[in-house]
Amino acid sequence: MDKADIVVIPAGLPRKPGMKREDLVGVNASVACEVAFAAREVCPGAMLAFITNPINVIVPIVATILKAKGTYDPNRLFGVTTLDVVRAQTFVADILNVNPQKVKIPVIGGHTGRTILPILSQCDPPLKGTDKEREALIQRIQNAGTEVVNAKDGLGSATLSMAYAAAQFVSSLIKGIKGSKDECIVECAYVESDVTEAEFFATPLILGPQGVKENTGLPDLDDDERQALDCMLPILKESIAKGIKLGEGMMSSCA
Numbered sequence: 526m527d528k529a530d531i532v533v534i535p536a537g538l539p540r541k542p543g544m545k546r547e548d549l550v551g552v553n554a555s556v557a558c559e560v561a562f563a564a565r566e567v568c569p570g571a572m573l574a575f576i577t578n579p580i581n582v583i584v585p586i587v588a589t590i591l592k593a594k595g596t597y598d599p600n601r602l603f604g605v606t607t608l609d610v611v612r613a614q615t616f617v618a619d620i621l622n623v624n625p626q627k628v629k630i631p632v633i634g635g636h637t638g639r640t641i642l643p644i645l646s647q648c649d650p651p652l653k654g655t656d657k658e659r660e661a662l663i664q665r666i667q668n669a670g671t672e673v674v675n676a677k678d679g680l681g682s683a684t685l686s687m688a689y690a691a692a693q694f695v696s697s698l699i700k701g702i703k704g705s706k707d708e709c710i711v712e713c714a715y716v717e718s719d720v721t722e723a724e725f726f727a728t729p730l731i732l733g734p735q736g737v738k739e740n741t742g743l744p745d746l747d748d749d750e751r752q753a754l755d756c757m758l759p760i761l762k763e764s765i766a767k768g769i770k771l772g773e774g775m776m777s778s779c780a
């Protein structure tokens with residue numbers, strides 16, 4: 526890790542069938558801040574990309590600790606939510622019978638249950654379908670992680686698809702660092718944000734040499750999506766408050 530520009534953190538316990546991602550916070554919070562502290566010792570200024578669950582809580586924990594230590598840069602701390610986008614692309618591509626890599630679809634919010642909000646109204650190519658079909662698709666995207674955890678029956682969570690998603694996200698971070706003038710590098714990720722009343726929130730981000738170059742904000746939303754956003758915000762805010770409180774409590778144990 527010495528002098529690394531990017532540190533990707535996949536360490537931690539995966540859930541077992543019947544568990545929620547938040548059930549992992551007791552064990553994984555300490556993993557997250559130990560790794561973050563080590564990274565700050567040997568590669569201050571590195572971009573930190575956390576895969577460790579529960580993302581919605583882990584990122585606020587790490588931000589709180591780093592803030593207190595004076596080493597926090599909100600543009601360089603990411604919760605990796607790329608897998609939600611990859612899933613949305615894949616399931617939409619199945620329906621449209623197109624190459625998943627050609628599907629563009631923002632997924633906003635956080636990384637669990639209803640906080641995962643795929644914005645189907647902005648899908649390119651456009652997606653048609655009844656309200657019932659759209660609702661089923663949204664639920665499939667939101668529950669895909671649980672589907673894998675159940676299928677693996679105690680042997681872990683999504684591995685290959687996560688590796689693919691992480692490779693895509695990190696490639697984009699690298700392209701951003703290299704500062705390609707001709708290319709606008711955009712990825713959704715869970716970062717500190719003032720886009721909604723949730724202090725951390727995933728939206729499409731333009732990446733550059735310093736990490737987040739620009740937060741593009743909320744995509745256009747239809748009425749159902751706006752309602753889903755309103756429903757998700759209290760859930761997300763509760764997780765964030767929990768993360769901040771845990772982060773404050775963990776300062777001495779992680780140092």
Ligand SMILES: NC(=O)c1ccc[n+]([C@@H]2O[C@H](COP(=O)([O-])OP(=O)(O)OC[C@H]3O[C@@H](n4cnc5c(N)ncnc54)[C@H](O)[C@@H]3O)[C@@H](O)[C@H]2O)c1
Pocket residue numbers: 535536537538539540549553556575576577578579580605606607608609636681682683684687
């Ligand atoms: N963000 C996402 O979309 C996403 C997707 C998949 C998995 N995850 C999360 O990633 C984490 C890992 O999941 P997995 O399925 O790869 O689990 P896994 O058990 O296959 O791998 C976890 C690895 O972390 C290591 N580890 C555990 N505690 C550690 C510590 N204290 N220090 C260093 N290494 C440690 C283990 O030795 C193991 O190699 C879980 O928290 C899981 O929920 C997130």
Ligand SMILES: O=C(O)C[C@H](O)C(=O)O
Pocket residue numbers: 539540546578608636669670671673674682683
């Ligand atoms: O679902 C999990 O526990 C792992 C990961 O968050 C996923 O979405 O696959």
